[in-house]
Amino acid sequence: MTMHEYSIIQALVDSVGAAVVKTGADCADGAEVRHIRIEIGDLAGVDIGLLTTAYEVFRFGTICAHATLEITPVRAQWACPRCDGIIARDSVLQCPVCRVPATLTRGDEIVLARVELAVPGPDEADTTGRAAAVSAEKPDSIPVTASGRI
Numbered sequence: 318m319t320m321h322e323y324s325i326i327q328a329l330v331d332s333v334g335a336a337v338v339k340t341g342a343d344c345a346d347g348a349e350v351r352h353i354r355i356e357i358g359d360l361a362g363v364d365i366g367l368l369t370t371a372y373e374v375f376r377f378g379t380i381c382a383h384a385t386l387e388i389t390p391v392r393a394q395w396a397c398p399r400c401d402g403i404i405a406r407d408s409v410l411q412c413p414v415c416r417v418p419a420t421l422t423r424g425d426e427i428v429l430a431r432v433e434l435a436v437p438g439p440d441e442a443d444t445t446g447r448a449a450a451v452s453a454e455k456p457d458s459i460p461v462t463a464s465g466r467i
């Protein structure tokens with residue numbers, strides 16, 4: 318495990334915290350993050366195995382302490398900056414129509430795609446609480462300095 322994975326987990330935890338605040342839930346009132354899903358581009362420079370290990374180590378004591386982590390790999394995709402045509406992954410990275418170099422449109426990012434919260438119900442005798450799946454309103458990119466636009 319490296320500082321790289323550690324810094325990503327730190328940023329992930331921060332992003333989850335921000336997503337929870339946006340839902341109006343409050344962990345001080347018993348709301349608990351149960352599950353998070355992130356999308357990792359295959360050019361993000363992240364080893365998913367290392368990141369999973371880092372998460373298991375560093376989630377304790379954070380808002381994610383009781384949250385399972387799901388990672389969805391995202392394949393890189395290139396497109397023509399002029400006509401927006403999608404360039405096939407294993408072809409020459411140049412638009413066959415416009416003859417300009419293709420640009421990467423996805424695959425180098427880490428995105429927080431979903432956060433699931435358990436929110437306590439109004440009946441305090443109900444210790445299990447009310448399960449509530451709350452998706453982030455729109456996916457948030459996780460700001461990690463290590464690879465630029467993560």
Ligand SMILES: [Zn+2]
Nearest residue numbers: 397400412415
């Ligand atoms: Zn083109």
